[in-house]
Amino acid sequence: VSICSEDDIRCLESIKDSLDDPHDRFKSSWTFTSKTAGFICGFVGVECWHLDSNEVLNISLTNMGLKGQFPLGIENCLRLTWLNLSNNELSGPIPSNISQILPFGAALDLSFNRFSGNIPKQISNCSFLSTLRLDNNQLTGLIPPELALLNRIKKFSVANNQLYGPVPNFSFSVSSYAGNQGLCGFPLEPCINRPNFRDSFKKGFVIGYAFSIVSVISIFMSYCVPWVHRNERKKQLRPFMLNPILNRRRNKRKHSHQTSQMLHLDLLDEASRETSMLVKLVSRMSYTDLKEATNDFSADNIIGFGQMGTTYKATLSNGCLLAIKRLFDTQKFDEHFITELKTLGTLRHDNLVPLLGFCIESREKLLVYRYMSNGNLYNWLHPSEEGEAKIIEWPLRVKIACGIARGLVWLHQNCNFRVIHLDISSKCILLDQNFKPKISNFGEAMLMKSNNTDWSSSFYMDSEFWEMSFVKEDVYRFGILLLELITGKDPSQLTNSSNTGKLVKIDLSTSSNFYHVIDKSLIGRGFDLDILQILKVACNCVHPNPDRRPAMLEVHKTISAVGKRYGGLKTGSKLTKV
Numbered sequence: 001v002s003i004c005s006e007d008d009i010r011c012l013e014s015i016k017d018s019l020d021d022p023h024d025r026f027k028s029s030w031t032f033t034s035k036t037a038g039f040i041c042g043f044v045g046v047e048c049w050h051l052d053s054n055e056v057l058n059i060s061l062t063n064m065g066l067k068g069q070f071p072l073g074i075e076n077c078l079r080l081t082w083l084n085l086s087n088n089e090l091s092g093p094i095p096s097n098i099s100q101i102l103p104f105g106a107a108l109d110l111s112f113n114r115f116s117g118n119i120p121k122q123i124s125n126c127s128f129l130s131t132l133r134l135d136n137n138q139l140t141g142l143i144p145p146e147l148a149l150l151n152r153i154k155k156f157s158v159a160n161n162q163l164y165g166p167v168p169n170f171s172f173s174v175s176s177y178a179g180n181q182g183l184c185g186f187p188l189e190p191c192i193n194r195p196n197f198r199d200s201f202k203k204g205f206v207i208g209y210a211f212s213i214v215s216v217i218s219i220f221m222s223y224c225v226p227w228v229h230r231n232e233r234k235k236q237l238r239p240f241m242l243n244p245i246l247n248r249r250r251n252k253r254k255h256s257h258q259t260s261q262m263l264h265l266d267l268l269d270e271a272s273r274e275t276s277m278l279v280k281l282v283s284r285m286s287y288t289d290l291k292e293a294t295n296d297f298s299a300d301n302i303i304g305f306g307q308m309g310t311t312y313k314a315t316l317s318n319g320c321l322l323a324i325k326r327l328f329d330t331q332k333f334d335e336h337f338i339t340e341l342k343t344l345g346t347l348r349h350d351n352l353v354p355l356l357g358f359c360i361e362s363r364e365k366l367l368v369y370r371y372m373s374n375g376n377l378y379n380w381l382h383p384s385e386e387g388e389a390k391i392i393e394w395p396l397r398v399k400i401a402c403g404i405a406r407g408l409v410w411l412h413q414n415c416n417f418r419v420i421h422l423d424i425s426s427k428c429i430l431l432d433q434n435f436k437p438k439i440s441n442f443g444e445a446m447l448m449k450s451n452n453t454d455w456s457s458s459f460y461m462d463s464e465f466w467e468m469s470f471v472k473e474d475v476y477r478f479g480i481l482l483l484e485l486i487t488g489k490d491p492s493q494l495t496n497s498s499n500t501g502k503l504v505k506i507d508l509s510t511s512s513n514f515y516h517v518i519d520k521s522l523i524g525r526g527f528d529l530d531i532l533q534i535l536k537v538a539c540n541c542v543h544p545n546p547d548r549r550p551a552m553l554e555v556h557k558t559i560s561a562v563g564k565r566y567g568g569l570k571t572g573s574k575l576t577k578v
């Protein structure tokens with residue numbers, strides 16, 4: 001029995017001593033006579049880190065009719081992460097040194113008891129807390145504003161107590177605070193004019209918001225109202241603009257190949273021929289090596305599925321990590337494969353995902369990229385419910401936007417060639433280990449070389465037509481991405497014409513709906529004016545008239561000026577777990 005587990009045993013002994021268990025729901029199972037390895041792991045309500053060691057992970061003594069005070073001996077359960085004493089008849093105060101008692105606590109549930117007194121502000125030092133439930137007790141006084149420092153908090157409730165004053169500055173719904181007569185502040189009624197609201201900082205905060213709301217409304221009025229009709233206009237404009245070029249690409253293939261099988265073989269031939277020009281930049285890799293690096297394309301190594309194929313994580317024998325996109329064996333995607341090779345294969349920039357190699361063997365077509373350990377931006381902005389959500393704070397969002405804009409400026413304005421991506425979205429922005437954004441998915445891209453005819457998919461065309469038809473399409477898509485970063489809304493909500501209309505109408509109808517426009521996690525963190533400035537840029541980018549959209553150079557200049565205010569960002573320093 002290690003020193004650590006002796007502490008844990010002492011912890012459980014003292015809990016047993018300090019609680020009254022009138023219905024014998026747990027006490028009879030907690031016998032300390034034989035102190036063998038893991039003997040406490042069979043106790044009712046106790047979960048261990050490992051079944052053969054006496055180290056307590058979780059304690060859940062809920063709905064047992066327990067009486068007594070908060071069991072202070074819990075302090076000796078040194079690695080306890082989850083404490084649930086809900087639905088009992090426990091009373092007395094929540095200990096003020098709660099952060100010493102539960103230093104690694106991820107969840108504390110004391111709901112439905114009779115705890116009284118104030119909520120200790122030291123709870124804010126329990127920095128791992130993601131769940132804090134103190135609802136349905138007899139707690140009184142102010143909610144300590146320091147609770148807003150709990151930056152991993154995901155579930156929070158103090159409902160049905162006797163609390164008053166401003167609620168902490170974090171985003172939970174009204175139900176978290178319901179049943180307390182005197183609480184105020186977003187999302188409840190504003191605190192202005194309430195006797196308990198004496199904090200002048202908070203007054204300033206509210207006034208600042210009022211100012212921001214007015215500004216947001218004027219910006220939406222002046223920049224975004226035409227955006228409501230944008231999609232209808234885009235539908236009319238886009239075929240006219242894109243078709244001549246796209247049809248040229250398609251017709252060229254159609255006329256030269258009679259059957260689809262021939263098309264397939266020809267494209268692969270073409271790829272083989274033309275990619276031989278790329279071998280200096282992009283290595284041709286052997287199928288056997290890639291198969292080995294992915295453990296025979298094992299399901300365990302799948303990173304995700306796209307429309308074109310499945311992407312695998314691969315580890316080379318030297319430890320180097322790769323992402324391998326294995327395209328579905330369909331002719332439809334051959335063109336995507338070749339375009340990706342021709343564009344991304346020739347391009348090297350800090351904000352583009354490096355395409356390291358490719359493989360064409362028999363019917364297998366594989367594209368090999370450097371592995372981006374933080375996945376795609378979309379998944380960070382819209383985490384799945386089950387997964388652990390993390391918020392990207394505003395300064396990091398600006399840095400990401402700035403990096404993408406920088407990459408697009410380079411693509412649009414490079415002197416040797418001009419590239420348009422045509423498919424910019426948060427899903428194609430990959431994030432490396434330092435959250436540096438890398439543009440990926442060049443399968444729709446077009447490359448124009450002004451005086452070069454070597455490339456069958458590069459074009460020479462009137463530069464104004466190129467600019468208005470294609471470059472400004474990238475600017476539009478970047479604008480949607482900026483709106484996604486600001487609002488946290490899914491791009492489908494931003495580009496669907498009916499929803500877009502709804503969004504703008506809601507924003508203009510009542511000022512309090514300001515909070516629905518800006519991503520909740522960004523509100524009240526001191527960046528309101530910067531958010532407004534970037535919002536203005538976003539609205540310019542999605543202007544229905546392509547002429548009125550700015551060039552990416554201008555967009556990048558504004559965003560980088562905002563980004564400079566935040567200085568250098570260290571890895572992960574601007575992430576908040578929730």
Ligand SMILES: Nc1ncnc2c1ncn2[C@@H]1O[C@H](COP(=O)(O)OP(=O)(O)OP(=O)(O)O)[C@@H](O)[C@H]1O
Pocket residue numbers: 303304305306307308309310311323325353369370371372373375376427428430440441
């Ligand atoms: N280099 C990479 N490093 C890490 N993850 C990657 C890399 N390339 C792609 N991924 C991830 O693999 C998954 C599949 O990517 P893929 O590009 O095939 O699909 P997608 O981004 O959903 O686009 P589409 O459906 O338009 O093909 C995505 O989650 C993507 O973020």
